[in-house]
Amino acid sequence: MLNQFLLLGAALFCIGVYGVLARRNAVMVLMSIELILNAVNINLITFGAYHGDIVGAVFALFVIAVAAAEVGVGLAIVLIIYRNRHSVDFDDVDAMRG
Amino acid sequence: MIAQNIFFYLLAALIVGSALAVVTTRNVVRSALYLVVVFAGVVGQYLLLAAEFVAVTQILVYIGAIMVLMLFGIMLTRARIGRDVQLTHDHWWIGLVTAVALVVVMGYALIDKFGDDALPRDTRIETVAGSNSATVSDALFSQFLIPFEVVSVLLLAALVGAIVLARKDRA
Amino acid sequence: MLEYAWIIPLLPAASFFLILLFGKRLPFKGSELGIAAVGAAFVLAVVVNTQWFDHVNEAEHAGSEEAAASVEGSEGSEAAAEDEHFTVEPITEEVTWFQNDGLDIEVGMLLDGPAVMMLFVVTLVSLLVHVYSTDYVAGDRRYTHFFAFLSLFTASMLGLVMAKSTLQLIVCWELVGVCSFVLIGHWWEEKANSDAALKAFIVNRVGDVGLLCGVVTLYFASGATASERTFDILEINTRALAGDISHTALLVAACALVAAVMSKSGQFILHVWLPDAMAGPTPVSALIHAATMVVAGIFMVGRLYGVFYQGLSIGISTVNLLAVVGGVTVLGGAGLAFVQNDIKKVLAYSTVSQLGYMVMALGIGAWTAAFFHLFTHAFFKACLFLGSGSVSHAVHSFDMRKDMGGLRKWMPHTFWTFMIATAALIGIFPLAGFWSKDEILAGASQLGGNGNYVAFMVVGITGAMMTAAYMTRCVYLTFFGEFRGHGHPHESGPRIVVPLWILAGLAVVAGLANIPRLALWPDSFELRFEHFYEPKGAYFPSVLPSFAAPEFSPGIALASTLIGLFGIGLAYMWFWRGAGPQHVTERSRVAHAGYTFLVNKYYFDHLYVDVIAGGVKGPVARASNWINQNVIDGVVNGAGRLSLVAGRFVYDRIDQGVVDSVVDGSGFAAEGGGQLLRRLTSGKVQQYGALLFGATAIFAGVLIFVV
Secondary structure, eight states, X not given: OHHHHHHHHHHHHHHHHHHHHHBOBHHHXXXXXXXXXXXXXXHHHHHHHHHTOXXXXXXXXXXXXXXXXXXHHHHHHHHHHHHHHSOOBGGGOOTTOO | OHHHHHHHHHHHHHHHHHHHHHXXXXXXXXXXXXXXXXXXXXXXXXXXXXXXXXXXXXXXXXXXXXXXXXXXXXXXXXXXXXXXXXXXXTTHHHHHHXXXXXXXHHHHHHHHHHTTOXXXXXXXXXXXXXXXXXXHHHIIIIITHHHHHHHHHHHHHHHHHHHHHHSOOOO | OGGGTTHHHHXXXXXXXXXXXHGGGSTTTXXXXXXXXXXXXXXXXXXXXXXXXXXXXXXXXXXXXXXXXXXXXXXXXHHHHHHTOOOOOOEEEEEEEXXXXXXXXXXXXXXXXXXXXXXXXXHHHHHHHHHHHHHHTTTOTTHHHHHHHHHHHHHXXXXXXXXXXXXXXXXXXXXXXXXXXXXXXXXXXXXXXXXXXXXXXXXXXXXXXXXXXXXXXHHHHTOSSTTTOOOXXXXXXXHHHHTOSOHHHHHHHHHHXXXXXXXXXXXXTSOTHHHHGGGSOHHHHHIIIIISTTHHHHHHHHHTHHHHHHHTTGXXXXXXXXXXXXXXXXXXXXXXXXXXXXXXXXXXXXXXXXXXXXXXXXXXXXXHHHHHXXXXXXXXXXXXXXXXXXXXXXHSXXXXXXXXXXXXXXXXXXXXXXXXXXXXXXXXXXXXXXXXXXXXXXXXXXXXXXXXXXXXXXXXXXXXHHHHHHHHHHHHHHHSSOOOSOSOOOOOOHHHHHHHHHHHHHHHHGGGGXXXXXXXXXXXXXXXXXXXXXXXXXXXXXXXXXXXXXXXXXXXXXXXXXXXXXXXXHHHHHHTSOOSXXXXXXXXXXXXXXXXXXXXXXXXXXXXXXXXXXXXXXXXXXXXXXXXXXXXXXXXXXXXXXXXXXXXXXXXXXXXXXXXXXXXXXXXXXXXXXXXXXXXXXXXXXXXXXXXHHHHHHHHHIIIIIO
């Protein structure tokens, strides 16, 4: 059963990667990041159960907390971008263009 | 065991399908709602792995707080509700290729290494006083006290940062 | 001191360098350095001579003891003492200069009779000339330079007389030639002087070819392998006399060396430079062209006498190359002296003639006679030249016909010393020239093969008569008659007159050095010159039975004296009394032709300059010009055109086409690559993310699948 969980985590992770790379809307990118984080969590919990240790769960809790913080700040940034450019399309955010 | 497997596969199908919907749908709000479904599925997986506390925390934080925040964000950025805005890049195939490469690599590694292992029959974690929450809190406040405090400071920083970032400019 | 005699040439050499470096700053402008060095050298030479006499006497006693021990009784010791067959070892020192694969080149000192004698003569005459020059060239534009080169000349001549090997001889020979060139051309601003200096040097060069050929021939003939061959003079002589060197080689070498003697000692046919060398200052003429340098050729023959004696078969023939050359020179030089108006040219031709006597003497086998004549000639000829310099100082000219005459009234010292030296030259008893010339004539009649060298005795006597006549002419034109010049001539200062008297005194007594065996005086006074200075050893032909010293012949002595007086009488009649065919050259065509022939110096100059040099110059120069213009320039121009074409090709095709396109291409590549890579920095975060994840996947794949 172990690798089924792990494979699930991997699949979710890659779907999240696709979402980060392919989506134009900033909020959608943030949502894809959440997918990635969830995949990580599944991984952590699975290994915690495999080893019979609570550390996996504790670590997963930390990840959830950090994800929350990250979403908060991320959305604040998106709001500022929207305020300045009146668009949350990532194609327009290329002021660092070389 | 069989029941566990069946539920696992059901939940896994739900999760993967909703995740795919999240990244492909053309409606932002629908994408957010599909994400909620993903989270719910993940909660089921946690329960299957006997991590009750984390599962409940997931519901509370992820679905309850983060998703609401996302929806607020969508609202505030006036994302068009409807289907006329293109939400995927023109060169989405780069992402597809990358993701497929990643999944192949990771899948191979995982099967190669962990293919023969199995979760123990009894997925019960050693608990304190027979309660998962108690076990978690025990570890959290003794072994992981310092990370706990750090995370609280992190949350504080994030809070303050978000407020500072998002408030209106003094004209 | 004998072992250290090599210091003697070093003193004037050191003074040469010091005068060049510091002379101008010294109070007497360098002349004091020169005089000090030569004076010190003279003192040392006298010391060396004294010690050499002791050396010879010791050798004699050792020799006579040996002879007495080997022969019983008192007869043996008398015979041994009479024969003088003892060996005097020469003093030698040497150091190795360089070595080359078995060939050792050494430099060293060879001190024997002739060397010691020449040391004395050269240093004495050089010292007197130095003192004389402080008055004669006072105020000259190159006073210091003059003294520097006088010192260098003295050093070179001293080095020549003490040379141990033929290579050293050559080096010093060339050095004296260079000094002669510099000193003849002392006033080179006038073209005639620089021409004369060049003529001297170039004619000497012609003879030097002979010297080089002779030395090289002797080297290769002296042994079969490189370790046996030698440049050492003693060795070469010893081997020649012992018969170890082939006769042909000796003959060839002797003939080549005769060419060197011809040029350096002013023999016919290379004598042409010596009269022209009178363009130099008179002290130079006295020192170099009368007393010392011109005798270098004689000295060289005397040094290598074993080679000449065997090569030219001097002891057993009646005529040989050396004697012929000498004889011709005696008469030729004397003939030319009759038609000169320049007093120095008279003395120059007289020198040529007297050198002819010395060469003739060497040619007939009278070695001691030749060197004795060299000894006496140095003194009276130097006196004559310095006297002519004193005269020219007074009348500021050398032309006898135009500017002189009757000078005995105003210049008594010069007059009397000139007369004494003239008498010595003519050979009046008992002055020096009588003894030395007489010995040569006696040798001509006694030495040699079947008929002896009688022909040369006739030549010598004729030459004596001519010498008497032209010297009387010279004396008359200078000191007697009416004064034809302008100004008020007066006697010269003490620095000129004192050397004149010293030399005149030597001209009187020098003959006593070799007075012959007569019962009038004790044996120990006789033949001192021969006793002390003639080499006695295996390297000198006296070991051969055909060698002999001439005996005094009263008949010949009387005959030569009478002939000399006859010559004086002829000249006296012509000049004082005006008798004889006066102005005959204007009346008779034959006489005029003869006179023109003499005035043009037998047309030798014409032969050398116009015929030989001109004949080579013309066609050879034209041919080489043609080759240069057409062949060589053609090649060079062709090379230039070729490189032009090649350059154009390289520029157009290779540089512009290939190289530039490579360079341009690399530029384009860089630009294109840059444009391509520029797209990486698009500013789009998701693109960066794509790169990130893609790279991660690749690396992970590599890690998992490959590693």
